[in-house]
Amino acid sequence: MQQGGGLRLAGYRGLDMVSHDGMDGGYRTESLLFPAQRVAIVTLCNSGTIDAGELARKVADVYLGAHMKDEVPPAVKMAETEVSALAGDYWSPLTDEVVRLEFKDGALRQVGVPKAFVPMGDGAFRPGESTHVWRFSGSRELSIRDFWPTTRPFLRVTAPKPTALATFAGQYRSEEVDMTYTVRVVDAKLAIRWPRRDEVVLDAIGGDHFVGSLGTVTFTRAASGGINGLTLSNRRLRRFRAERLERAEAVRAASTAGN
Numbered sequence: 001m002q003q004g005g006g007l008r009l010a011g012y013r014g015l016d017m018v019s020h021d022g023m024d025g026g027y028r029t030e031s032l033l034f035p036a037q038r039v040a041i042v043t044l045c046n047s048g049t050i051d052a053g054e055l056a057r058k059v060a061d062v063y064l065g066a067h068m069k070d071e072v073p074p075a076v077k078m079a080e081t082e083v084s085a086l087a088g089d090y091w092s093p094l095t096d097e098v099v100r101l102e103f104k105d106g107a108l109r110q111v112g113v114p115k116a117f118v119p120m121g122d123g124a125f126r127p128g129e130s131t132h133v134w135r136f137s138g139s140r141e142l143s144i145r146d147f148w149p150t151t152r153p154f155l156r157v158t159a160p161k162p163t164a165l166a167t168f169a170g171q172y173r174s175e176e177v178d179m180t181y182t183v184r185v186v187d188a189k190l191a192i193r194w195p196r197r198d199e200v201v202l203d204a205i206g207g208d209h210f211v212g213s214l215g216t217v218t219f220t221r222a223a224s225g226g227i228n229g230l231t232l233s234n235r236r237l238r239r240f241r242a243e244r245l246e247r248a249e250a251v252r253a254a255s256t257a258g259n
Contacts, residue, residue, distance in 0.1 A: 008147060012057065012131075014069035020034070021053060021147075023235075027074035028052040037064055051115075053147070072129050078119040083108050088206045090142050091216075096218045096233035098205055099144070099154065159207030164189055167217055172230050172242035181242050183230070192217060 008019045015034055022029040023141055032041045041059050041177040043052045063070070065124040084103035091098050100111040107116035108125065117125040123136045132146035141152040162168070165185045172181045181194045186201065193199040202210035208219040208227075215234025221239075222228040 010117060010147075011110045012060065012068075013071050015064065015067060019053075019147075023048070030056040032056050032060060034060070034064060035116060037067065054128075057200070063068075071131055072128065073120045073124075075118045076121045080106065083117075083119065085139050088138055088139075089157040091157050091205070091209055092152050093243075094150075094152050096216050096231065096239055097152065097154075097156075097216055097235075098211045099142075100205075100211070157206040157209060160202040161206055165204075168227060170227075171245045173245050174240070176244040179242075181230070190217075 006020050009017075010019070011017060012032075016036055018033040018035065020031050026048050028043075028044045028045045028050050030041075030046060031158075033039075041056050041063075043056045043059070045052045045055070055181065080103075086108055087103040088100050089100050092238065101117075102109055102111050103109075103187070105116075109116055110127075113127075114126040117127055117134065118129075119125050120133075124189070125134045125136075126132055127134070130146075132144070135143050135145075137143075140156045140158075142156070143151050144154065145151045149225055155190055158161050168183075169173045172183065173179075174181070179194055183190060183192050183194055185191075186199070190202040191199045191203070192202060192212070192214075200212040200214050202212040202217055204210055208221070210217045210219075215232060217258060218231050218239075219227050219234070220231065229241055229243045231241050233239050
């Protein structure tokens with residue numbers, strides 16, 4: 001797959017295809033172009049839980065199915081005990097992305113996503129009828145090949161979840177965007193907020209990694225072991241950094257924000 005200017009140049013079921021997607025709070029979109037067949041498809045969805053890309057490809061299957069090849073590998077049988085052992089949280093050292101997998105209703109799934117993973121053999125799975133490949137090496141390593149331009153490696157998160165959440169609380173400053181972020185403990189969970197943004201609750205994954213609706217929040221530490229900052233990562237942002245403010249600096253930042 002190649003990618004440039006937001007356009008993905010990749011085949012779909014044997015046909016050349018150009019695609020682009022869009023996403024933000026509360027909507028998902030997808031546009032597909034099949035240049036040889038002179039067919040363009042656009043899906044506009046007013047919910048963040050709808051897979052606009054899958055819907056667009058289903059439309060393509062209807063109109064162009066006669067020209068397509070069946071590229072979805074067949075399913076293979078796999079013992080439930082083997083599949084359930086793969087459930088857990090995985091973190092990518094390349095992208096700082098976190099994926100969460102659960103064994104539910106007899107199948108492996110992403111947490112909060114209804115589509116079941118189908119085993120294809122040799123440690124590989126596909127989500128539903130897609131051609132994406134999630135390949136496990138044992139129960140600790142995972143690689144994902146999907147719509148991203150590169151295959152991403154993941155490691156199972158084995159570090160325990162933190163219990164002293166108050167040590168993460170404080171204010172974090174990014175001079176790059178002139179913004180101060182406030183982290184606090186709310187109902188036994190961390191939450192982060194900044195001006196013009198509703199507070200986002202964070203789930204602890206393990207160690208210094210947390211996830212929420214804005215993506216992955218990873219706290220960083222100085223050589224002494226103390227927390228000195230945080231990074232934000234999601235599909236369109238990678239390791240955006242904010243430095244932790246000392247108490248006096250945090251008071252001044254809060255005063256400035258109040259004015």
